[in-house]
Amino acid sequence: MKVKVGVNGYGTIGKRVAYAVTRQDDMKLIGVTKTKPDFEAYRAMELGIPVYAASEEFLPRFEKAGFEVAGTLSDLLNEVDVIVDATPGGMGAKNKAVYEKAGVKAIFQGGEKASVAEVSFVAQANYEKALGKDYVRVVSCNTTGLTRTLSAIQDYIDYVYAVMIRRAADPNDAKRGPVNAITPSVTVPSHHGPDVQTVIPINIETSAFVVPTTLMHVHSIMIELKKPVEAKDVIDIFENTTRVLLFEKEKGFDSTAQLIEFARDLHREWNNLYEIAVWKESISVRGNRLFYIQAVHQESDVVPENIDAIRAMFELADKWESIKKTNESLGILK
Numbered sequence: 499m500k501v502k503v504g505v506n507g508y509g510t511i512g513k514r515v516a517y518a519v520t521r522q523d524d525m526k527l528i529g530v531t532k533t534k535p536d537f538e539a540y541r542a543m544e545l546g547i548p549v550y551a552a553s554e555e556f557l558p559r560f561e562k563a564g565f566e567v568a569g570t571l572s573d574l575l576n577e578v579d580v581i582v583d584a585t586p587g588g589m590g591a592k593n594k595a596v597y598e599k600a601g602v603k604a605i606f607q608g609g610e611k612a613s614v615a616e617v618s619f620v621a622q623a624n625y626e627k628a629l630g631k632d633y634v635r636v637v638s639c640n641t642t643g644l645t646r647t648l649s650a651i652q653d654y655i656d657y658v659y660a661v662m663i664r665r666a667a668d669p670n671d672a673k674r675g676p677v678n679a680i681t682p683s684v685t686v687p688s689h690h691g692p693d694v695q696t697v698i699p700i701n702i703e704t705s706a707f708v709v710p711t712t713l714m715h716v717h718s719i720m721i722e723l724k725k726p727v728e729a730k731d732v733i734d735i736f737e738n739t740t741r742v743l744l745f746e747k748e749k750g751f752d753s754t755a756q757l758i759e760f761a762r763d764l765h766r767e768w769n770n771l772y773e774i775a776v777w778k779e780s781i782s783v784r785g786n787r788l789f790y791i792q793a794v795h796q797e798s799d800v801v802p803e804n805i806d807a808i809r810a811m812f813e814l815a816d817k818w819e820s821i822k823k824t825n826e827s828l829g830i831l832k
């Protein structure tokens with residue numbers, strides 16, 4: 499059986515999830531929604547992806563442009579087993595009633611509150627919790643990044659303090675800033691720490707700053723240890739953690755710019771870096787404190803999580819079988 503998947507909201511996350519669905523042998527992409535017939539809608543059509551109007555109110559825009567849609571969101575919902583909601587943050591909660599009425603399972607993204615779904619999800623941390631569920635929230639890019647590395651060393655953690663340096667906008671977003679400023683989240687903790695706690699039960703506080711870059715987020719992580727560990731052991735753990743890669747400054751990875759160039763060199767679609775990038779030299783232990791620095795490609799790290807969430811919701815595979823399948827299909831290195 500192939501799970502029939504629809505994507506509502508064909509933007510940064512939606513288009514990447516739709517692509518990833520087409521790479522799976524146990525899923526079929528039925529269609530995506532658009533609010534207007536822009537270049538992304540035409541590109542989807544060229545790729546043979548049925549395009550639906552996000553609601554009836556948007557139909558005149560398509561009619562005016564002579565763009566033939568396959569129907570509206572409600573038609574798409576009639577055709578699918580699960581809808582991936584990748585609409586702008588907060589809109590998913592409003593859409594939930596529509597999905598419930600259609601009797602369709604739904605995946606929400608990190609811009610929604612945890613209460614929108616039965617479980618907040620990061621595959622390697624809590625895949626089992628999503629088994630058979632109807633509503634799952636894939637947590638935000640930053641929360642996914644924190645959870646991937648912290649869950650791998652969870653046994654050693656007494657308390658985590660993390661400083662989040664957030665990219666200002668995605669590369670395609672010309673409307674957002676700051677262009678020449680650093681904007682702190684003045685409320686501490688920022689939402690990221692409590693959000694990690696929706697997936698794994700650890701002590702964590704975060705503070706956050708938005709800076710003028712579009713490429714990636716960076717996290718500076720400091721951990722008070724519950725039991726002793728050496729830097730080489732942490733390196734060993736991360737080397738054996740899926741969807742986490744170690745990069746060395748020594749080899750020219752000075753900044754997020756080279757990490758993205760690495761993804762380009764791999765000929766990754768949209769230069770996606772699905773893996774969390776940890777700087778190897780940054781992993782250090784001083785007394786009972788562990789430090790490391792990691793970078794998160796915000797446009798893509800949550801994509802494999804959406805695929806694994808679908809498998810869990812339909813109980814198509816167990817955790818490691820799903821992660822392996824998703825990794826292989828997307829060329830994830832380990």
Ligand SMILES: NC(=O)C1=CN([C@@H]2O[C@H](COP(=O)(O)OP(=O)(O)OC[C@H]3O[C@@H](n4cnc5c(N)ncnc54)[C@H](O)[C@@H]3O)[C@@H](O)[C@H]2O)C=CC1
Binds near residue numbers: 552553638668
């Ligand atoms: N961009 C990022 O770095 C990440 C975003 N997220 C989350 O993913 C979700 C989507 O974010 P992005 O893809 O970045 O947003 P986006 O703005 O790139 O894409 C959203 C898409 O939804 C469309 N849309 C607007 N109103 C709609 C409606 N009524 N019905 C259907 N579609 C509609 C927009 O035209 C756009 O194509 C949010 O919850 C966000 O917080 C999660 C991880 C990373």
Ligand SMILES: O=C(OP(=O)(O)O)[C@H](O)COP(=O)(O)O
Binds near residue numbers: 638
């Ligand atoms: O989920 C994200 O970041 P966040 O975890 O800092 O909220 C994504 O980078 C999207 O953030 P945005 O809401 O600033 O576009």
